[in-house]
Amino acid sequence: MAHSMTAFSRQDRDIAAGTLQLELRSVNQRYLEPHFRLPETLRDLEPMFREELRAHLARGKVECTLRFDPAETDTSLEVNRERLEALIDALAQIHEKVPQAPLPDALSLLGHPGILESRSPDIEAVKQEALALFQDALDDLVAGRAREGEKLAALIRERIAAVNDQVAEVRRLMPQILERQRAQLLERLEAIRAELDPQRLEAELVLLAQKADVDEELDRLATHVAEVERQLGQPGPVGRRLDFLMQELNREANTLSSKSVVAATTRCAVELKVLIEQMREQIQNIE
Numbered sequence: 001m002a003h004s005m006t007a008f009s010r011q012d013r014d015i016a017a018g019t020l021q022l023e024l025r026s027v028n029q030r031y032l033e034p035h036f037r038l039p040e041t042l043r044d045l046e047p048m049f050r051e052e053l054r055a056h057l058a059r060g061k062v063e064c065t066l067r068f069d070p071a072e073t074d075t076s077l078e079v080n081r082e083r084l085e086a087l088i089d090a091l092a093q094i095h096e097k098v099p100q101a102p103l104p105d106a107l108s109l110l111g112h113p114g115i116l117e118s119r120s121p122d123i124e125a126v127k128q129e130a131l132a133l134f135q136d137a138l139d140d141l142v143a144g145r146a147r148e149g150e151k152l153a154a155l156i157r158e159r160i161a162a163v164n165d166q167v168a169e170v171r172r173l174m175p176q177i178l179e180r181q182r183a184q185l186l187e188r189l190e191a192i193r194a195e196l197d198p199q200r201l202e203a204e205l206v207l208l209a210q211k212a213d214v215d216e217e218l219d220r221l222a223t224h225v226a227e228v229e230r231q232l233g234q235p236g237p238v239g240r241r242l243d244f245l246m247q248e249l250n251r252e253a254n255t256l257s258s259k260s261v262v263a264a265t266t267r268c269a270v271e272l273k274v275l276i277e278q279m280r281e282q283i284q285n286i287e
Contacts, residue, residue: 002156002232003287004148005029005060005239009140015129017121018070022133024141028285029061037065041123042130049134056142058237059287066130070121083114145287152282153232156242159275160225163249166268166275167221170214170256177262214259217252221272224249228279239286246280 005028013020034053036046045066053062087109094101110116228245231238253276257269 001146001235002149002153002238002242003142003145004152004285005145005287006148006285007141007144009137009144011133011137011140013129013133015126016071017126018068020126020130020133021067021069022130022137023065024062024137025065026057026060026062026141026145029059032057032059033061035061035063037063039066039068042066042068042127045127045130045134048131052134052138056138057145057287059239064134066134068126068130078116079110080115083112084109087112087115149286152286155282156232156279157229159279160229162275163221163225163272166272167218167225170265170268171218173262173264173268174214177265180262214256214265217256217259221249221252221256224252237287239283242283242286243280246276246283249276250280 005026007024007026009024011022032054034050036049038046049064053064091103095103224245228242228249231241231245250273253269253272256272257266260266260269
C-alpha cells in the first residue's frame, strides 16, 4: 500500500519530573534524512530514535523535536541518613580517643559534605518516558502517512482510469483516422495519378500507414498503466518505481504525439501528458 512521505505528529506526556513534548514532521525527500533537536540532558537518545526511524520509514526528511520542561524546583532538602550515621559514628570514635575535643553542633553537622541533598529529576526515568513517547509519535506518524497515501493512491487511480479512456479513444479512432488519411492522400494525387507508378504509390501508402500506426505505443501505455495499478497495491516503498513508470508513460505519450496525423489524436496525446504530469506530481510525495 502506498504511503505518503508527508505527515505530522505531536505527543505530550506529564511525568513525575515534568512535561515531555515530542513532534515529528516528515516531508518528501529522495532518501531518509532525519534531523533531531533534543535537550542536552537527553542527547544520547538520538541513536535510538534514529534506529527506530530507519526500522519504520524508508524515505522522507524527518524532523524530530523533543522538549523537556522540568517540574518546579523542589527547594526542600533531605538528610542523607546513611552519611549522617556514619559521621556520628566517626565523631563517637574521635570523642572516645580525644574526650576533650569539642563536639560539633547540629548546624555544623548539616554543613558537612553529603549530609544535606537537594532533590533532582531521575534522568534515566525521563529517558524511558521519552523513548515511549517517541514510539507513540512514530506510530502516529506512520498511520498518518498511510492515510495520506490512500488519498494519493485514489487520486492516481482516477488519473489511471482517465488514461485508459484516452487509450481506448485512440484505438477507436485509429481505423477512421487511417482511412481518412488514405482518402485525402489519394485525392491530392488524383490529378497526377497517371504519372505515378501504382505499385510505388501503394508502397508509399503502406509505409505512411505504418508510420501513423500507434498500436505498439497504445499497448505499452496499457501495460505501464496496469503496472502502476499493481504497484499501488504492493507492500513497502513504491515511490521510485512509480516515478520510473511515469517517465515511461510520458515517453509513449510523446511518441503518440509525434505520430499524430489528425487533431483528434493530438488532443488525446496532450490529455495523456496532462494526466501523466498530474500523477507524477502526486507520486513525488509517495514513499
